[in-house]
Amino acid sequence: MDKKKHGTVQSADETIAAAGFAGEAAQGKGEDVQSVAAEERIRQLETELAAKEAEAAANWDKFVRERADLENYRRRTQKEKEELLKYGxxxxxxxxxxxxxxxxxxxxxxxxxxxxxxxxxxxxxxxxxxxxxxxxGVVAVEAERGTVFDPAYHQAMCQVEVSELPPNTVVEVFQRGYLLNERLLRPAMVSVATVPKDAA
Structure with a gap:
């Protein structure tokens, strides 16, 4: 009976030990699965990082090229502007x-x-x-005798009392004015008619 008991105890110990080994094996297997998943995630992140680094490098190269093109354009337009001023x-x-x-x-x-x-x-x-x-594109400003005085195109040098012309009209042109492509280059210098004092 003692032998039987002893065998049962030994068998129970073996069962517990076997269960412990099985548990450790299962736990080890679970850790292996987690480790594989973590390594896979790390590889995925490294791949994404490499792609982003390549994209950043490409964007930087593009920026450097665009910047160089802009500088070349500025230099070229500056040179053209200088030549236009010099030889225009x-x-x-x-x-x-x-x-x-x-x-x-x-x-x-x-x-x-x-x-x-x-x-x-x-x-x-x-x-x-x-x-x-x-x-x-240079044409004379209209400023003949009798033309209505226009301060946008005429510069009044003096006023003249005349009865034969309406007030505020050109009496005489001292110096012709000119337009450059319809923009005033120089106003016409004129005398302007006023009503004679004795007629007022």
């Missing part, structure tokens, strides 16, 4: 040079020809110059 009037000046030539020819003939020939030469030169100015 080249075409106008080339067209004015023949006018200078005509005036020099007229002055050269002043001694050898009559006064009427010189006057005709100056008249032709004046016409050439006005034609050149018109070609570049």
């Amino acid at each position: 009037n080249e075409s106008l000046l080339q067209d004015i040079l023949p006018v200078v030539d005509s005036m020099e020819r007229a002055l050269g003939h002043a001694d050898s020809e009559s006064l009427s020939a010189v006057i005709e030469g100056i008249r032709m030169t004046h016409g050439m110059l006005l034609g050149t100015l018109k070609k570049f």
Whole structure:
């Protein structure tokens, strides 16, 4: 009976030990599953991080290229602006040079020809110059005698009492005004009519 008892106790101990080993094995297996899941998650995060780093590097390269392009554009436009300021009037000046030539020819003939020939030469030169100015968008401001005075285009130098013209009209033009492409380049200097005192 003692032997039986002893065998039962031993068998129970073995069962407990086996159960303990099984529990440890199951626990070890659970830890292995968690470890594998954690490693998988780490690999996934590392892949995502690498993708984001590559995207950030590509964006940085794009930014650097765009910045360089912008700097090149600024330099190019600055150079073009400087050249425009320096040589912008080249075409106008080339067209004015023949006018200078005509005036020099007229002055050269002043001694050898009559006064009427010189006057005709100056008249032709004046016409050439006005034609050149018109070609570049420069036209005279309307300021003939009797034109209504307009402070946007005329500069009043004095007032003149006249009975034959309505008040606030141009009496005389001292210096012509000009427009450049419809924008005022220089106002016309004029005298302006007022009502005579004895008529008031």
